[in-house]
Amino acid sequence: MSTSPSDPVTEVAALYFDGRSARAHTVTLGVTDGVLHVAGGEIARREPLAALRVSEPMGDAARLISFADGAHLEVRDHAALARLLAATGHRDAAVVRWAFEPRMVVIMLSALLLSVWLMMQYGLPWAARVSAPRVPDGAMTALSERTLEWLDQALTRPTTLPPARQQALREALSSVASVDGQPIAHTLLFRSGGQLGANAFALPDGTLIVTDELVALAGADAPVLAVLTHELGHVQQRHGVRMLLQGSATALLMTWYLGDISSLLATAPTALVQAGYSRDMEREADDFAVKLLRARGQSPELLAGMLEKLAAAHGEGQASRSGPMGWLSSHPDTAERIARLRSEDFIIH
Amino acid sequence: MKNPFEHAPADAAGGNPFAADAPVPQRERISFSGRGTEYFGIWIVNLVLTLLTLGIYSAWAKVRRLQYFYRHTTLGGAAFDYHGDPRAILKGRIIGFMLLLAYNVSFQFSIIAGIAVAVALAAVMPVLLMRSLRFRAHYSSWRGLRFGFDGSTGGAYSVFLKWPVFSVLTLYLLGPMWHQRMKAYQFNHARFGSARFAIDAPVGAYYRIYGAAIAVVLVGMAAIGALLGTLADGNPAVFALAPLLFILLLLFVQPYLSARLQNLVWNHMQLDGHRFESTVSARRLYVIMLTNLIGVVCTLGLFLPFAAIRLARYRLQSVTMLCAGPLDDFIAGQAQDAAATGEEAADLFDVDIAL
Ligand SMILES: [Zn+2]
Numbered sequence: 001m002s003t004s005p006s007d008p009v010t011e012v013a014a015l016y017f018d019g020r021s022a023r024a025h026t027v028t029l030g031v032t033d034g035v036l037h038v039a040g041g042e043i044a045r046r047e048p049l050a051a052l053r054v055s056e057p058m059g060d061a062a063r064l065i066s067f068a069d070g071a072h073l074e075v076r077d078h079a080a081l082a083r084l085l086a087a088t089g090h091r092d093a094a095v096v097r098w099a100f101e102p103r104m105v106v107i108m109l110s111a112l113l114l115s116v117w118l119m120m121q122y123g124l125p126w127a128a129r130v131s132a133p134r135v136p137d138g139a140m141t142a143l144s145e146r147t148l149e150w151l152d153q154a155l156t157r158p159t160t161l162p163p164a165r166q167q168a169l170r171e172a173l174s175s176v177a178s179v180d181g182q183p184i185a186h187t188l189l190f191r192s193g194g195q196l197g198a199n200a201f202a203l204p205d206g207t208l209i210v211t212d213e214l215v216a217l218a219g220a221d222a223p224v225l226a227v228l229t230h231e232l233g234h235v236q237q238r239h240g241v242r243m244l245l246q247g248s249a250t251a252l253l254m255t256w257y258l259g260d261i262s263s264l265l266a267t268a269p270t271a272l273v274q275a276g277y278s279r280d281m282e283r284e285a286d287d288f289a290v291k292l293l294r295a296r297g298q299s300p301e302l303l304a305g306m307l308e309k310l311a312a313a314h315g316e317g318q319a320s321r322s323g324p325m326g327w328l329s330s331h332p333d334t335a336e337r338i339a340r341l342r343s344e345d346f347i348i349h
Numbered sequence: 350m351k352n353p354f355e356h357a358p359a360d361a362a363g364g365n366p367f368a369a370d371a372p373v374p375q376r377e378r379i380s381f382s383g384r385g386t387e388y389f390g391i392w393i394v395n396l397v398l399t400l401l402t403l404g405i406y407s408a409w410a411k412v413r414r415l416q417y418f419y420r421h422t423t424l425g426g427a428a429f430d431y432h433g434d435p436r437a438i439l440k441g442r443i444i445g446f447m448l449l450l451a452y453n454v455s456f457q458f459s460i461i462a463g464i465a466v467a468v469a470l471a472a473v474m475p476v477l478l479m480r481s482l483r484f485r486a487h488y489s490s491w492r493g494l495r496f497g498f499d500g501s502t503g504g505a506y507s508v509f510l511k512w513p514v515f516s517v518l519t520l521y522l523l524g525p526m527w528h529q530r531m532k533a534y535q536f537n538h539a540r541f542g543s544a545r546f547a548i549d550a551p552v553g554a555y556y557r558i559y560g561a562a563i564a565v566v567l568v569g570m571a572a573i574g575a576l577l578g579t580l581a582d583g584n585p586a587v588f589a590l591a592p593l594l595f596i597l598l599l600l601f602v603q604p605y606l607s608a609r610l611q612n613l614v615w616n617h618m619q620l621d622g623h624r625f626e627s628t629v630s631a632r633r634l635y636v637i638m639l640t641n642l643i644g645v646v647c648t649l650g651l652f653l654p655f656a657a658i659r660l661a662r663y664r665l666q667s668v669t670m671l672c673a674g675p676l677d678d679f680i681a682g683q684a685q686d687a688a689a690t691g692e693e694a695a696d697l698f699d700v701d702i703a704l
Contacts, residue, residue, distance in 0.1 A: 058391075
């Protein structure tokens with residue numbers, strides 16, 4: 001093989017396959033003046049570099065140089081090939097080089113962790129907030145009906161509250177449930193809580209469920225109404241739908257990310273995310289409740305006192321029985337919220 | 350200068366497989382040289398770029414991933430290669446995404462629309478799966494020769510529509526038979542160059558494997574039931590543990606199934622007189638899968654690339670080719686000329702469905 005002084009030639013050992021048979025030919029290859037020479041045994045080929053394609057580097061794996069007619073060279077002598085490629089001015093795609101540079105891998109890893117954190121912290125909640133008002137009412141009703149069905153089947157039993165008391169609470173709530181003169185659509189249901197104990201929930205379509213145990217714990221109507229205004233806050237601000245959208249998006253991402261290993265595992269984080277409303281949502285619902293209470297000339301203390309009673313009721317050896325839907329797990333940081341409701345913020349304005 | 354043969358597997362008993370006058374090689378073991386630390390780089394770059402491009406890069410990511418695994422897989426001193434065009438894969442992914450979206454959205458409108466879309470999906474899915482098999486085979490190569498798949502449309506409807514319906518209607522009693530038909534369709538129509546694959550795994554063997562797996566699941570479920578019954582003692586909250594225990598049970602059965610099925614398929618495979626031998630041990634696969642799972646959970650997924658490499662290494666290196674003649678003797682099939690390839694590629698796309 002000829003060499004020219006301006007173009008130092010490196011000879012590289014390779015296997016040549018003609019693309020028509022599986023026969024391997026041992027050859028050496030070199031480059032002179034932009035032309036690749038392949039020689040060895042019965043093989044002698046010259047091909048301009050422009051007509052060739054070099055496969056991306058993949059660590060120790062063989063690199064392939066392909067000809068347009070389907071033939072290819074398989075090279076495992078990486079050091080010699082690197083010298084040859086450098087001499088021809090070949091440069092691998094940046095994306096592929098990154099994968100094998102420790103510094104870039106560290107940068108990519110940090111970028112990944114940062115973007116996942118940003119997405120969970122700000123991206124998903126924002127997207128859920130924006131899209132929640134667009135969820136059709138039909139979907140919310142269907143979702144709520146299914147949830148109620150599940151609750152009735154699995155956890156709650158029919159109420160034992162006298163109809164007169166139910167009616168009184170319904171009328172009282174209707175008179176409270178309006179914001180800026182606009183009534184808030186809602187339905188109030190009573191259930192015996194069973195293992196849920198004293199509890200109240202809001203379903204996305206405005207169905208509020210309050211347990212007999214909570215009514216008993218409150219003693220009077222006013223504290224029950226205070227809790228229900230808080231639940232109305234969750235409905236009004238579509239917290240349920242937002243949590244569901246966030247949860248589904250997380251599940252989708254996790255399934256895609258863990259798809260290789262097991263889609264079963266993907267459900268665990270979703271369950272964690274869906275365990276309850278976020279702290280911000282609880283604050284929003286509390287603010288809303290305080291607004292409604294004040295409109296009727298009542299004190300936020302009603303809600304704070306009720307929260308205290310509920311925390312105590314669930315704390316008395318019942319915590320372990322309260323289950324995944326219990327007040328404490330779905331309403332975190334109760335102590336912090338009680339303090340906030342009693343703080344200056346709420347007393348002054 | 351390095352000798353290109355120094356990477357040839359040490360157990361190539363027949364000596365240098367490339368020398369023209371070499372004796373017939375007897376056993377050629379598949380070797381896999383991928384490394385977790387190396388693949389981690391590819392995986393993380395793929396992941397970040399896929400996130401940044403909202404999924405579009407995933408097609409390019411898939412090609413890089415497959416190239417890494419193919420090119421680190423060596424048989425008889427030569428590597429496999431993957432040539433899939435990312436744009437064709439993207440096309441397939443968009444089609445798959447649209448189908449999935451149509452399916453999920455249609456039920457929101459009405460039951461009838463949902464059923465209509467489900468029926469339409471059932472009608473096109475076999476063709477998509479067949480094309481996907483063709484794509485995968487056509488763009489895989491070894492020693493410069495392409496693999497190929499020429500299963501018919503009728504065959505696809507039989508194994509991807511008729512048999513699934515049969516097996517559901519018989520409460521999965523025909524499930525193992527469906528699996529046998531599917532593997533037969535997949536491999537009896539597969540080629541390497543001009544050489545044809547053929548599989549003769551008997552249906553009884555599938556029934557034995559699935560029977561053993563189902564027996565383990567049933568016994569396990571009974572044990573879980575008994576355990577929870579004792580633990581619960583009037584407190585139904587304990588039954589929340591049931592799904593978790595069931596997942597653990599499935600994790601126990603899955604390695605058994607995949608080990609036995611891989612062995613069954615490869616031990617009954619032929620390629621023009623060459624045979625194969627697969628010796629995956631269910632116990633070792635179980636240890637690998639369990640430690641992989643623990644690693645993935647403890648690292649919040651960062652162990653995934655290492656897990657993928659460990660699994661691929663064990664499964665690939667368990668396969669040996671029992672050669673009936675020199676590997677040099679394979680020749681290209683007639684469909685391999687460039688024009689046909691170009692034409693065919695125009696209407697090929699890949700749909701990601703695991704078989
Ligand atoms: Zn709340």
